[in-house]
Amino acid sequence: MGLDFGPDTGTDGNIITTTIDKVVNWGRKNSLWPMPFGTACCAIEMMATLASKYDLSRFGSEAIRFSPRQSDLLIVSGRISIKMMPVLKRIYDQMPDPKWVISMGACASCGGVFDTYTLIQGVDQFIPVDVYIPGCPPRPEDLIDAVLQVQQKIDSGALPKGVSPY
């Protein structure tokens, strides 16, 4: 289950020794609630990842929430224009801590091929990103891998990039 069992206490496994952080992180990691922010073609791959064939729910992340106040994993999948950036920032701000951000695809991560006046050249200029996914578009396996990386981060006790210092 991902929990560390303490040294053999001679109690036939009826007692698990652990720390509160470990238990909390274990819970968080296995029930990430993604907030999809799909603005372009990458979102199609994200939908495929969530659908039955790739089935993100195998990793405990199927509870997609379209309200930022109910989610803790922001998946930015697609181009972010200068008009959309304030919206994205607002949605990020509305998510309760702790929260993680995946920047999916070349466009979200660096503007991709759209080096133009209207496109944000990487959302990490404005919101903290935990995991970047390269590709145009990345395959569903890549998104699954990114979610697993977020899970690893949580499991290791690392703080999210955008954690508030308080």
Place this chain on the structure above:
Amino acid sequence: MNEEKAVEEQSKPLVLEKLEAAHADALLAQDEVRGTAVVVVRKERAYAVLEYLKTDPELAYTYLVDVTAVDNSRMESELMQFDYARFMVVYQLYSYQGQCRVRVKVPVHENDLSIPSATGLWRAANWLERETYDMFGIHFEGHPDLRRILMPDDFEGYPLRKDYPLRGRGERERFNFDKQNV
């Protein structure tokens, strides 16, 4: 040879023939490009021509497909042809009745960017003209709500003009999230 010519004459689109008869003084040029009639129309007469195209029972161009513009400032050949008008506003029309298209182009000078709005003829013109205003700064007189449609409201400049830098003027790096009302 003569026969061939006769066939060509015959195949001249109806819309060009009718415009020549009814609005000869409004036409600056006419052409046929891959089956689509193209007319260049004087700005002062643009609305009258569009109205004619829509309301004439034989033509009935009831569908306004697109309104856009072209910035010809780097196309010397085009500029010379139409008295150095920098912009060319383009209307694409379709007639369900005749199942044919016509492209109406209107030269617009930089020192007078206004042109009558076609919203009175086609309601579809509303957003299309807003987009043309947003991208080229063409002023559609009589438009009920001429605001930017794609760019943010506080955006400065007209990005599809040729003198607008491709990578912008720093809009994509500079943000004031407090100011922006979302």
